[in-house]
Amino acid sequence: MTAADRPSDTRAFVAACGQALGAAHVLTDAHDTAPFLADWRRRYLGRACAVLLPADTREVAAVVRLAREYRVALVPQGGNTGLAGGATPDASGAQAVISLKRLNRIRDVDAHNNTITVEAGVVLAEIQARAQAEARLFALSLAAEGSCTIGGNLSTNAGGTGVLRYGNTRELCLGLEVVTPQGEIWDGLRALRKDNTGYDLRDLFIGAEGTLGIITAAVMKLHPAPVAKVTALAGLASPHAALDFLSMAQRHAGALLTGFELMSDFSLRLVGRHFPQMRYPFAHTHAQTVLLELSDSESEEHARALFERLMEEALEEGIVADAVVAENLSQSRAFWDLREHIPLAQAEEGLNIKQDISVPISSIGRFIEETDALIARAAPGARMVTFGHLGDGNLHYNVQSPEGVDPKRFLDEYQARINTLVYEQVHAHRGSISAEHGLGQLKVNEAMHYKSPVEVRLMQTIKAALDPDNLMNPGKVVPEARPSGLRPGTAPDHTEESAP
Template sequence: MTHTAFLAACRDAIGAAHVLTDPQDTAPFLTDWRRRYTGAACAVLAPATSAEAAALVKLAVEHRVALVPQGGNTGLAGGATPDASGAQAVISLRRLNRVRDIDPHNNTITVEAGVILAEVQKHAEAAGRLFALSLAAEGSCTIGGNLSTNAGGTGVLRYGNTRELCLGLEVVTPQGELWDGLRGLRKDNTGYDLRDLFIGAEGTLGLITAAVLKLHPQPAARVTALAALASPHAALDFLALTQRMAGPLLTGFELMSDFCVRLVGRHFEQMRYPFAEAHAQIVLLELSDSESEVHARTLFEGLMQTALEQGLVEDAVVAENLAQSRAFWNLREHIPLAQAEEGLNIKHDIAVPISCIGHFIEATDAAIAQAAPGARMVTFGHLGDGNLHYNVQAPEGVDATAFLRQHQSAINRIVYDSVAAHRGSISAEHGLGQLKIDDAARYKQDVELRMMRAIKQALDPLNLMNPGKVLR
């Protein structure tokens, strides 16, 4: 199929310099972050304004060219990678990178989809506010991508997913119309919630070009600690105690297995095991206090004393300064990097009800140990919201590629069957992309899939918005 007329029209619309067709120029946009998927594209289109984005969508409709929206290309499910046909066009939103407005009294910031998450955080901080979304890729991921996957991160326990941090959207519809829903309202009960329909849709229903995001007051103090525990069950009891004593001050509660932490130490020598003795589980927790550091530390000391007296916590270390706090978070954030250094692994981004986490880990670990003896479990995640990164590493000394070839399909099925048995989700914060389409179809109810397909058909009848993602 030739795209000569389409590409010529795109050049007229946004300028020839922003219609990339040379293989050297397009290559960075065609492979996903994990290098699991590599596609082909007739072009990479880079609009600079919402109006230009809308013009490109209209041209795509006219010429029947499918579009694959892309932000920072940091996704983990192949949701922003084109297929191998070369018939699709990637529409990169990186040039839509303006902060349009900050309203400290309304506690909102209005930004375009291509703004890097870390830049939103910096602009909020300059205004004396906090933008609470925080995740490992924040230096390169974009707000449009965060919204399209409903990203989670480390602050969900207190502040919610990206969906809870968004008040309004600007969206280019699959017909090329521009919907201005940039209303910074906490209450708007005037019909269907179109905003929530586009958030988490991974660009399959329209193109998010801007958003109004919630800001919060900057905390006066943060206190961070590592707590050692005997089991995930003890971690759940510790979470309940922390929520009772700290209430809304609790902003982070991350679970890491002993093997996770030792794996980080193996590949990053500067990050030593934080306790003198081994412990089955380690929790990283953080309190954010609006009063003072003295108040936060006094509360923290009382919490830890109670947890030790009740036998929930075996040992604990509290960060004495900002550098030590950052070191604690670096330990948590280096787990995926250590896994990559260790070799190929089988990743799962799942969620189960918080009360089920201990039982899920025990049951699923046992099933995998029986199916793949010697497999090493790398279990970590956001315990406070039920989201686990439940990953499986090949046995020590076993070729990882051969292990994945032999066991990946069976292990995925074991994990997802266990997730379903615990009434959970096979994708908590990474989305479905093209990675989990078939798995989602297996575990979703037929009525749920029919409703999703009806929405897709109603909004995008030509199936030009990111086809082959989320739904077949």
């Protein structure tokens, strides 16, 4: 009998982990394990033979070797703020959750090299604060930054509001430390911007959601802290106008343009309905609002002068109908609060259908118009909550039930139909059905439906080569075999999403 054929022995595994980690760091009591067994949106609720809390990379490696010996699958978990169920175990009770939250040291800050070396369990906001203390910027920024961890950000290749200027988490990472499925430690913590010595192993693990190995530490890029930030809101007539405004802003500001967020009129009205202290910023309503931000290394005066030239031209050409510029940090924060409260307002309004999609930036206007029209015909009265990172083509394209219609009944009747419609539109525009939230267990089958057989086989080949026993977060990102007859729209409910 080979190792792969042996049945799992969870009892012996848990006992061995107690010896390796100490009994206090092997949780089995239902009260203690509960916070680790449900995803943030509570769409998935799993069971586990134990929740393991290693203190360092060597202990992670020891756990992985024990998992291999006793044939127990591991589900890596960071801050448990994911939106696709990627860090939640299945319902069998045979898997173990391995939480990285005790790997929480900042190992090094190299100001001259503009890098910071951090362990996987360091909370994103702590990295931002440490960078700021060194007069540097760590550019990744998410709504969950007070609780999400850098290991989870890397595992899902998180996006956020700074992608337009700084890129996704992948672009912010120079090197990794990883525990392989064999329990070996790969030290790839190279703080190099140029390293042309073979396959880029780092990029295999980023975005793999723990299915190929467990990220335990990373070297992340820092940038010089901007001297000034200037934030504004602009009212526009359509997403097409927003695209014209984006091109104009990029021409005027270049790399100084660090934020460009699109928000539909109904999105902002929904915020006002449920958070009345957040006032609509304009005297008259506009079909679309853009939140844009410049980060300047010269001075606030320089940034404001550039802003004034941009807005003057945009208003003269009729691209922008109205604009308001933040006068201070408090007002800037209020503008961003409007954007970040859209998902919270949706949750207050009731269950809704959510999409995290991307299309080429040039296609956004056509995608919104075409898909809105299709949904209006398929589900009359449905209310569209469209917002997202226009500068990188990522839309949170969400559908709220018609006014006065029970949200659950609406989801039961229309969700599968709307999912299929949206995914087909995304595919027609050569986009992606998951832009920044990952696949987890939520969209695995649907993603495989839209990938070519060649691409699916390549993904399965990589998984089988690195994790032949399929013990690293099985069932996530790539299935062992594609279900026959699968059609899009068959995943669990797309509801209760946090602010992206």
